[in-house]
Amino acid sequence: MKRVVKVAGASMAPTYRSGDLLLTRGIGRGGLPRRGQVVVLRRGGTRMLKRVVGVPDDQVEVEAGRLFVNGESVDGRGRVPGAVTAAWRVPTGSYFVAGDNPAVSDDSRVWDEPFVPLDHLEAVVIRWLARARRRTDLKPGELPAAADPAG
Structure with missing residues (x-):
């Protein structure tokens, strides 16, 4: 089943980015x-969006903040002696999963x-649908007006 996630x-x-809409398919x-691939997973009571870095039987290493899988650099940066x-x-x-922004992931x-068990993976992202919109009509420090619930 396909689903849209935010x-x-x-x-x-x-x-x-926060607010982007993604189309997913069930695992x-x-x-x-x-x-x-980017997946939606459950960890405790939280749903997360992460990239699959290591699959079963892969050797994953973290060295000075750099990821290596089966001896190959994930981001192209070399080893640190x-x-x-x-x-x-x-x-x-x-x-084994990781966010693309290691400073905050x-x-x-x-x-x-x-390790994330297969039964904790819910979906695979198959397509980006929409970029988060940013309000450009506001002045610095101005907050958007509340929507009128009456429509």
């Missing part, structure tokens, strides 16, 4: 999530249990 927060910036339709490295092998039925890189 982005909340800055963890996926600059790819997606299982079209196969399992693949590395690089002498840096402390954390490494994980993604178990069967689980995924709450994701597998910092969680005590870094």
Whole structure:
């Protein structure tokens, strides 16, 4: 089933901004999530939007804030000689996820249990629908007027 979701927060910036609308499809339709896809997941009682970085059996490393999967840099930045490295092998039925904005993203890189079980993934983003609109008719410091509930 396809659904529209609205982005909340800055963890996926600059790819997606808060308020953007995305079209998703349920997990299982079209196969399992693949590395690089953006997914909607549940963690505790919170829904999150994150990118799949590691799939089952991948070796994921975080070194000086840089991500490596199976020895390859995720963002093109090289290794840092002498840096402390954390490494994980993604178990069967689980995924390693990260936001595109590491400075603010709450994701597998910092969680005590870094893996997201497949049954916690709800949907895969298949298309961006609309960019968040910014009000340009307001003066600095001015707040928008409340909408008239009578219509």
